[in-house]
Structure formats: structure tokens, C-alpha cells
Amino acid sequence: MSLLKLTDLHKSFGAVKVLRGVNLEVAAGEVIGLVGDNGAGKSTLMKTITGVYPVDDGMVRFDDEDVTHLNPGERRARGIEMIYQDLALAGQQDVANNIFLGREPTKRLWGILPSFVDKARIDSEAQKMIDRLGVRIPSIHLPVGMLSGGQQQTIAIARALTFQPKLVIMDEPTAALAVREVQSVLDLIEQMRSEGIAVILISHRLNDVFEACGRIVVLRQGSVIADLNKKETNMNEVVSYIVGAHG
Amino acid sequence: MKLASLLARAHVRAESLAVLIALSAVMAIISPVFLSFGNLFNIILATATYGILAIGATFVISAAGIDLSLGSVLGLASVTGAFLVVNLGLPWPFAIVGCLAAGLAAGAVNGLIIVRGRVPAFIVTLGMLGIARGLALIISSGRGIYGLPEEILFLGQARPFGVPTPVYVLIVVALVAHYILAHTPFGAHTLALGDNEAAARATGIDVRRQRLMLYSLSGLMAGLAGLIFTARVNTGDPTAGLNYELLAITAAIIGGTNLFGGRGSILGTMIGALIMGVLQNGLNLMAVQAYYQQMAIGIVLIAAVWLDQIRSRGRI
Structure with missing residues (x-):
């Protein structure tokens, strides 16, 4: 099958x-x-x-x-990830935010305010993923634009793997x-x-x-x-x- | 160092704050009345109107867009709200609804044409600058609409606990806007869109919807600023907000918003708006002609972007 x-x-x-x-x-x-x-x-x-x-x-x-008519976000949610040749990273945002880009976990701030991006969770899970891949990044708080090509490639891979994908497409990695x-x-x-x-x-x-x-x-x-x-x-x-x- | 990390956490640039303090110190030395309570309220009161506009500008510019129609939409909102209540005799809440709806509608039209027609934002909002101003003059027959009800004047002229109402409005709106831009997915997607549109799309962010909402939000801010303006001067004024887009965009840029998108902070913009307010107020106190003030603001805008270019060339 x-x-x-x-x-x-x-x-x-x-x-x-x-x-x-x-x-x-x-x-x-x-x-x-x-x-x-x-x-x-x-x-x-x-x-x-x-x-x-x-x-x-x-x-x-x-x-x-049949996913023919689903948009990229919906297909991503079903487990299709792609790592683009140009990496599709947002250069001024930090490493952790890039890994969770488009899928930010949220909570209620003080139990009241809705849709609060859980930055602490983003940071800790991003760090875990970077560690799991066994790569060295100076800090997950650095803007990705300041990192080397290889480091950026790793971040793109980390982003693809963070949400338990079933299929990963890699374009000229x-x-x-x-x-x-x-x-x-x-x-x-x-x-x-x-x-x-x-x-x-x-x-x-x-x-x-x-x-x-x-x-x-x-x-x-x-x-x-x-x-x-x-x-x-x-x-x-x-x-x-x-x-x-x-x- | 503790202050630096605190500022970073609040997404405020230390340089902007330093400029504000230095500028205030200079003004205080030059003019003895600068630091009086009455004058400080004047500054904040003047800042309130275009500070709200600058919040709209910050969202749009963070997403690598631009809204040149802010000032004209403010004027359109002002006469729409006043027209409903004064000319048509509707109850006072319609002034609020009219201002906000006119602003939101103009912003949504901007957004729809930018997204659906793929016309550059620069052109669409430049066109809207003319359309909204013309429409404001048509609705009001080119004259101010006077005589708004007490309830509306409260929004502009009252001083609960000694502080002008517009200041409360600005603070509340700024806090909500800061929360949205710095701490919600909507804000993160706004910055990502401005940073790298292809990346935003690739990660599943609906960039068309995002753009439409950003321009609508910008229009809504212009509508709110129009409401405050109308309440403050007790007039639906078709010429209200003339050249305010210059003030709003400048406040956002000197507050640290990247003109090319990807970075923006509401608290930074508020400091930028205060810098503009202090500058204008100081020039007033020194009895400098208004014509020179226009020049000064233009120079500040160009200098701020120039400095940013020099700085970013040194980095990424």
C-alpha cells in the first residue's frame, strides 16, 4: 500500500x-x-x-x-513537509520562531488573553529538535540570516521534522x-x-x-x-x- | 544591561528611547515651560491622533506593505461620522459606527484591490489618498460639519482623572496592538510575510487573507483616529489628517519598524510618535514657523531610513 x-x-x-x-x-x-x-x-x-x-x-x-484540492497548510497538517532549495526561512526571525513558523503553539495568557504564542514552549522544543539532530547552532535566539548555509539547512530540516511528518520532500538539500x-x-x-x-x-x-x-x-x-x-x-x-x- | 534586556523583551530599540530622552532634555533646557504638566499633556494629546494612525502603519509596514491613504481616510471617517449624526440626525453612537465603518471599508477596499488585482500597495493606497479625500469633500460639500453631541465630545475633550480621554484611548489601543503584533500568531505571520513572503506561503500561512486583514486593520485605525480627531475639535472636517500619513509612517520607522518588512514593534512606534510630538511641540515653543516643521519631519523620515540602511549593511 x-x-x-x-x-x-x-x-x-x-x-x-x-x-x-x-x-x-x-x-x-x-x-x-x-x-x-x-x-x-x-x-x-x-x-x-x-x-x-x-x-x-x-x-x-x-x-x-484525496488531497488534490487542499491548500499547503492543510497538506502540511496531514504530514507532507517540503524543504525548499532556497530554504524558505524568514531571515530576521530567530531560529526557534522559524522552526515553528505558521504553526505557533498558543495558550491563554494569565488564563484570560487568548492566542498568546507560547514562546517558552517554542524555544524549548526547538532546542530539543536541534539537539536531536546533533547540530551546533550558537543560539536559537539568533536571526537565521546570521547563520551559515549549512546551519540554515539544518534549521529547515528541523522545521520539517518537528511535526512528525510522513513524507519529507527535499529540493537540492x-x-x-x-x-x-x-x-x-x-x-x-x-x-x-x-x-x-x-x-x-x-x-x-x-x-x-x-x-x-x-x-x-x-x-x-x-x-x-x-x-x-x-x-x-x-x-x-x-x-x-x-x-x-x-x- | 538589565535595561537593555528589558527593552529587548518589550521589542523597543534602545536608540529610539535615547533619542526621545535626549530630545526632551534639549527642549527642556531651551524652553522652561516644556516640562510643565500642561505642556506634556499637549504633547500626548497631539500624539494621540497620529499615534493611532502609526499603529496601523506599523502593522502594514512590518508586512513589507505601505498605506499612504491613512491621513485621507482619517478625513473621510471624520465627515462620515459627523454627517450621520449632525446632518441626518441619527443618535450619537452612529458617529462612532460611522467613523469606524468608513475607515474599515476604505482599508478593506485597499486590501481587496491589492490582493485580488495584484496592484502594488503603493499605487492602490496612493489612489485611495485621492479618493478618500475627494469623497470627504463631496459628503461635506467642502465645509466642516459642526455641533456634535456631548457624548462624542467626551471622547475628545473630557479629562477623566485629569488626563485627556484620547490619551486613554491611545494607551488601550497601543497595548492591544502590541499584544497582537508581538504575541499572537497573527503578529508572527505579519512579520514572516514581511520578512520572506515565499517562506510564509511555504509554511502554509494564507498570505492573501493576511494582507487583506492588515489593510483593513490599518483602515480601522484611521477610522478610530478620525473619531478622536472629530471629538477633539467638535468638527467633521474634510481636511482632517492632511499629511498625517507622513507623521504616521515616520513615527513607525523611527520607532524601529523595518521599511522593507520583517521587523516592527508597537511600543517602538509609540516612542517614535512621542519623538515626533516632542519635536513639533519644541519647534512650536521656539516659535518656529509651521512650514519649517513640515520640512523637519520630512528630514527625520529620510534620515531614519538612511541610518537603518547604514546599520543593516553592516550586519546581514
């Missing part, structure tokens, strides 16, 4: 057909690599899963529910990182898999894809042209699918 099921997704921007009938299934605890050339439709496909883009046609099923930081991201993906979280990893770095993923899906010109088991393929074959040279 699959966790995520995409059926015949179509999406156009004006005259440009970006997705032309995408079918894909992802099971719980499965790590799949989504690869393809620039303009193949990877980012668009991911945004139709998170709900940022409504689809023109087709269906998105998640956890035995290793592209801007130093070698040591790349390994820690790959370790985190393995940790997620072992906890039963499904991961879709979008990456141009095939080395990372082969290390982290069990299955590799190639997108070309808006449709899935190959769905490969890592053990039965190799890098040359994947590259030939990506560039459209596979016979």
Missing part, C-alpha cells in the same frame, strides 16, 4: 506544458531520488504535491485520502553545502527512513542520490520515463535516461 499516489498529473503555465501526465507511488519509509535535467518539471511536480501549485488535471492521494555538511544531511535522511518517514530527494548530485535512495525516478519533459531499483541500475544508465539517450 502506498503512502503517496500521483495519478496522471497535468500542469501548464500558459502555453508551457510542464507536467504531462505524471504517475508515481511512494511507500512509507521509502527514500526515492527524483532526478532529471533542468526544466524536466521536478520542482513543479513537488509543488503540486505540497499544494503550492494547484494541478490542472489528475489526482494526488496521500495516506488514503546538498547543493550549497560543504563536504562534511553533505554527509550529515545524508545521515539525517537515513535516520528519517529508519523512523518510517518517506523521503523524496531531488538532486543533481547523483552520488548523493545513489548513496541515500533505494529507488531512482527519472523525470523527462514532464513525465516519468524511468523508475529504477538502485540495485539493478548504475550511474551511466541513469544519466542516459536523464539526457534522453537511453535506447
Whole structure:
């Protein structure tokens, strides 16, 4: 039984057909690599899963529910998280607030005033999550704009993991990182898999894809042209699918 | 250091407070009457009207927006409330309802056009600046509407426990606004929207709804300021609030609100509004012509943004 099921997704921007009938299934605890050339439709496909883009046609099923017409907030509440390439962090807000952005826990202040953001709880849970990921951040009270790329990447991951997601989509999580930081991201993906979280990893770095993923899906010109088991393929074959040279 | 952390917790910039104190000290030395109770009340009373406007400006600017129509909407609200009660003879509560509804409606129209039509806020609110002022002049036939009932005048002229009513109104509104901006999800989403709109959307914040509510709130503040103004001068005045958007936006900016969004504080804005009040009052006491005061405020606005630019270039 699959966790995520995409059926015949179509999406156009004006005259440009970006997705032309995408079918894909992802099971719980499965790590799949989504690869393809620039303009193949990877980012668009991911945004139709998170709900940022409504689809023109087709269906998105998640956890035995049709989520096609739900907005990003509703899908996030059901366990679909995405870590964007640009990280989607609010640079002037502090680390803890970024982790809880859009889902701030509230309480009643002095038992009376409603909707009081529970900053103490945000801080303590954010600290716990940072500790659990085993990363060093000088302070959770710093604005994220003052942190390094690797540290910001970690905060984006921490935000995705804080609310027990079932599916995490990562868009180029290793592209801007130093070698040591790349390994820690790959370790985190393995940790997620072992906890039963499904991961879709979008990456141009095939080395990372082969290390982290069990299955590799190639997108070309808006449709899935190959769905490969890592053990039965190799890098040359994947590259030939990506560039459209596979016979 | 304890003071610094206290200020940080209250979301107030130490520099703004230092400027306010320094400015007050200078004025006190120059003019012996500056520190008298009567004069301090004058300052706060004058501050009350555009202080309320500045609260609206703070919300909108924190979300990387702008509302240039604040002063004109104040004028529209003023004549709408007075017209209902004086010209149509409706009971006094309609003055309150009229002012607030006119402000809210103008703000909601701003928000709807910005969100639905994707017209830049700068253009929409600049257009509303003309529309609201024109409408105010049409409703009032270009004349002041005099003779409001006692109950309304209480809101502007009474002094319960020796303090003018507008001061109470300002304090209550500022505290509620501070709570909303600094301590509720609505406030957090406002700052996130101003900081990085794509991030706000990605985390599931409904940015269209947020914008619509922010501009409506800004309009509502202009309506409330219009009510206080009307009560204070006992007139539905179509020219009320002329150039007040300059005062309101300047107060917000020198209070520490980031013109490009992502940072804003109501308590900071209140200090900014007091700085404007002290500056105007001091120039009055020194018998400086009103024309120069306009210039002074304009210079303060540009200088505040300039300093902020220099400071932020040094950081992130």
C-alpha cells in the first residue's frame, strides 16, 4: 500500500506544458531520488504535491485520502513537509520562531488573553529538535540570516521534522553545502527512513542520490520515463535516461 | 544591561528611547515651560491622533506593505461620522459606527484591490489618498460639519482623572496592538510575510487573507483616529489628517519598524510618535514657523531610513 499516489498529473503555465501526465507511488519509509535535467518539471511536480501549485488535471492521494484540492497548510497538517532549495526561512526571525513558523503553539495568557504564542514552549522544543539532530547552532535566539548555509539547512530540516511528518520532500538539500555538511544531511535522511518517514530527494548530485535512495525516478519533459531499483541500475544508465539517450 | 534586556523583551530599540530622552532634555533646557504638566499633556494629546494612525502603519509596514491613504481616510471617517449624526440626525453612537465603518471599508477596499488585482500597495493606497479625500469633500460639500453631541465630545475633550480621554484611548489601543503584533500568531505571520513572503506561503500561512486583514486593520485605525480627531475639535472636517500619513509612517520607522518588512514593534512606534510630538511641540515653543516643521519631519523620515540602511549593511 502506498503512502503517496500521483495519478496522471497535468500542469501548464500558459502555453508551457510542464507536467504531462505524471504517475508515481511512494511507500512509507521509502527514500526515492527524483532526478532529471533542468526544466524536466521536478520542482513543479513537488509543488503540486505540497499544494503550492494547484494541478490542472489528475489526482494526488496521500495516506488514503484525496488531497488534490487542499491548500499547503492543510497538506502540511496531514504530514507532507517540503524543504525548499532556497530554504524558505524568514531571515530576521530567530531560529526557534522559524522552526515553528505558521504553526505557533498558543495558550491563554494569565488564563484570560487568548492566542498568546507560547514562546517558552517554542524555544524549548526547538532546542530539543536541534539537539536531536546533533547540530551546533550558537543560539536559537539568533536571526537565521546570521547563520551559515549549512546551519540554515539544518534549521529547515528541523522545521520539517518537528511535526512528525510522513513524507519529507527535499529540493537540492546538498547543493550549497560543504563536504562534511553533505554527509550529515545524508545521515539525517537515513535516520528519517529508519523512523518510517518517506523521503523524496531531488538532486543533481547523483552520488548523493545513489548513496541515500533505494529507488531512482527519472523525470523527462514532464513525465516519468524511468523508475529504477538502485540495485539493478548504475550511474551511466541513469544519466542516459536523464539526457534522453537511453535506447 | 538589565535595561537593555528589558527593552529587548518589550521589542523597543534602545536608540529610539535615547533619542526621545535626549530630545526632551534639549527642549527642556531651551524652553522652561516644556516640562510643565500642561505642556506634556499637549504633547500626548497631539500624539494621540497620529499615534493611532502609526499603529496601523506599523502593522502594514512590518508586512513589507505601505498605506499612504491613512491621513485621507482619517478625513473621510471624520465627515462620515459627523454627517450621520449632525446632518441626518441619527443618535450619537452612529458617529462612532460611522467613523469606524468608513475607515474599515476604505482599508478593506485597499486590501481587496491589492490582493485580488495584484496592484502594488503603493499605487492602490496612493489612489485611495485621492479618493478618500475627494469623497470627504463631496459628503461635506467642502465645509466642516459642526455641533456634535456631548457624548462624542467626551471622547475628545473630557479629562477623566485629569488626563485627556484620547490619551486613554491611545494607551488601550497601543497595548492591544502590541499584544497582537508581538504575541499572537497573527503578529508572527505579519512579520514572516514581511520578512520572506515565499517562506510564509511555504509554511502554509494564507498570505492573501493576511494582507487583506492588515489593510483593513490599518483602515480601522484611521477610522478610530478620525473619531478622536472629530471629538477633539467638535468638527467633521474634510481636511482632517492632511499629511498625517507622513507623521504616521515616520513615527513607525523611527520607532524601529523595518521599511522593507520583517521587523516592527508597537511600543517602538509609540516612542517614535512621542519623538515626533516632542519635536513639533519644541519647534512650536521656539516659535518656529509651521512650514519649517513640515520640512523637519520630512528630514527625520529620510534620515531614519538612511541610518537603518547604514546599520543593516553592516550586519546581514
